[in-house]
Amino acid sequence: MCIDANLVEASFAVDVFKGIPFADVPGTWEKPKPHPGWSGILKATKYRDRCLQVNLLQTKTRGSEDCLYLNVFVPQGRKLATHLPVMVYLFGGAFMLGASNDAAILGDSLYDGKEMADRGGVIVVSVNYRVGTLGFLSFGDARLPGNYGLWDQHAAIAWVRRNIEAFGGHPDNITLFGQSAGAASVNFQMLSPYNKGLFRRAISQCGVALSPWALQTNPMSLTRKIARRVGCLRSDEDEMLTCLKYETRSAHLRKIDVLLILGKGVVMDLMEHAPVVDGDFIPDEPSRLFHHAAHFDFMAGVNSMDGHMFAGVDVPSINKRNGNTTVEDVRGLLAGLTKEKGSAAVASAYQAYSSHWGSFPEQDVVKKTVADIETDFLFLVPTQIALQLHANHSSGARTFSYLFNMKTRIPGFPRWVEAEHAEDLQYLFGKPYSTPLVYFPRHRELSQYMIAYWTNFAKTGDPSKGDSKVPVPWPSFTTQHRPYLAINHQISKSSVSYNLRSDLVSYWTQTYSSLPSNKREEEEGN
Incomplete structure (x- = not known):
């Protein structure tokens, strides 16, 4: 069983192996x-199908159940690559969508690893x-425990650990990295006891296991909702499971996975598919598992503006030039995000976010506040908590924090919008180099910086140290000092700051957390 390098795509000084199976159907x-x-x-020349899923518009299905494949990008110099650091990428997509070769950009997948491999001197695996x-x-029990996507990721990581040396990689120097749901997945892989010894470092970009959208807390509720949609709701749960398996095999997945996009609530309520605490792969609440991650370097x-995309759905007026975003809009958003707490949470959170407004705030200030609320709640605060937990439990491993704040390239957005969700990926995967006509020199500078920091981290565990030159040293995050690097095209010494949005991190982790839940408030009122 072998893969011939002559049968793979050669580009730059990179060999590309596409569609290698890491598990059976x-x-x-x-x-x-x-x-x-x-x-x-094996002719490793074509990407294989994505796993069966609905399309972005949720009008039809695409992909296949025969989908557990990976792709390998190997940089080759004047001599055959040996003992290179390895970076394994996990894609995002709300645990609902996505593929290792997703979102083609002018012919190339967004996750095409050639530029990163070539410029960073690492093997990239997607x-x-x-x-x-x-x-x-998931049923939330042994009959249907869930987390099958996480088990797939684990199988891929184990395959890389066993086989990457044959591609010139170092099996003891593997780094996981991912974005959004992929970033949360990276964090889950760190926290699972099953990955001990399989990789060495991890990078989570815009998502962690503590993100409120990253964990199902009532999986049977979603399962019953899905069963009802396809006519499988039964009082006998074993019969319901049998029916669901039949419906899935009968290509009714589209009916199962279409979101209730006309339902009430905030966007976060629609992101229901996610991992669960199964007592196995995820043996406990994620916040109590960071001792398993003590030996991984973590960035x-x-x-x-990670939350801007979601805020624009929840409060559409923020992106309308003449739209008026009201106090009621802000309170309504907070009510949707904090519904697990009592009514006091809305007033408390509103005070925390409006204290800088003044008596007559400008519309741009109010609109940006809406985006900040969703960014903090869905992404920034959980990430800061995860970084602190990692630093608290670290046994010699290092911790690094960053804020990517490059101005958005998406046309039509208000002038206050900075880095939108997923905008970091184009720079990390070198699109300003591979498609230069649609970028400017400042974008190539940023791409160079990101590839250097990320691949240095994969090589040494320190983004400032390695073969690639970086503009400024990036200090590590510790239990006592919390520096972070602001990443854009003008990185300088002033790009290193401390205590990222610490006042609002403190609000959510201390003030908000101490408020009574709805259940407790109802009990006290009876």
Whole structure:
């Protein structure tokens, strides 16, 4: 069983191996199984299908159940690569969508690893995993434990650990990195006891296991909702499971996975597919598992406007030139995000976010506050908590924090919008180099900086140290000192600051957390 380098795509000084199976075709709601292998030479020249899922508009399905494949990008110099650091990428997509070769940019996948491999001197691996109902449906017990997508990721990581040396990689120097749901997945892989010894470092970009959208807390509720949609709701749960398996095999996945986009609530309420605490792969609440991550070097951060995309759905007026965003809009958003707490939470949070407004705030100030609220709640605060937990439990491993705040390139947004969710990826994967006509020199500078910091971290555990030159040293985050690097095209000594949005991190972690829940408030009122 082998893969011939002559049968792979050669570009730059990079060999590209596409569509290598790391597991067999998975059974419905079963853990991945070892691949039986192949005879002869595998032609690794084409990306394979994504895992079966709905499309972005949720009008039809695409992909296949035969989807557990990965792609390898190997930089080659004048001599054959050996003992190179390895970076394994996990894609995002709300645990509902996505693929290892997703979102083509002028012919190339957004996650094409050639530029990063070539410029950073690392092997890049991108992997598929199951998403949506097939990846994360759960009963919350052993009959349907869930987390199948996480098991797929684990199988891919284990495959890389076993086989990457044959590609010139160092099996003891593997770094996981991912964005959004992929970033949360990276964090879950760190926290799972099953990954001990399989990788060395981790990077979470715009998401952690503590993010409110990253964990199902009542999986049976979602399962019953899905069963009702496809006519499988039964009082006997075993019969319901049998029916769901039949419906899935009968290509009714579209009916199962279409979100209730006309339902009430905030966007976060619609992101229901996610991992669960199964007592196995995730043995406990994520915040209580950071002792498992003590030996991994960890780098994590967010984009300065990560929540803007979601805020624009929840409060559409923020993106309308003549739209008026009112106090009631802000309070309504806070009510949707804090509904697990009592009514006091809305007033408390509103005070925390409006204290700088003054008597007659400008509309841009109010609108930006709406985006900041969702950024903090969904991304920034959970990431800061995760960084602190990692630093608290570290046994010699290092911790690094960043804020990506490059001005958005998306046309039509208000002037106050900085880095939108996922805008970091184009720079990390070198798009300003591979498609230079749609970028400016400042974008290539930023791309160079990001590739250097990320690949240095993969090589040494310190983004400032390695083969690639960086503009300024990036100090580590500790239990007592909390520096972060502001990442844009003008990185200088002043880009290092401390205590990122600490007043609002303190609000959510202390003041808000101490407020009574709705349940307690109702009990006291009876």
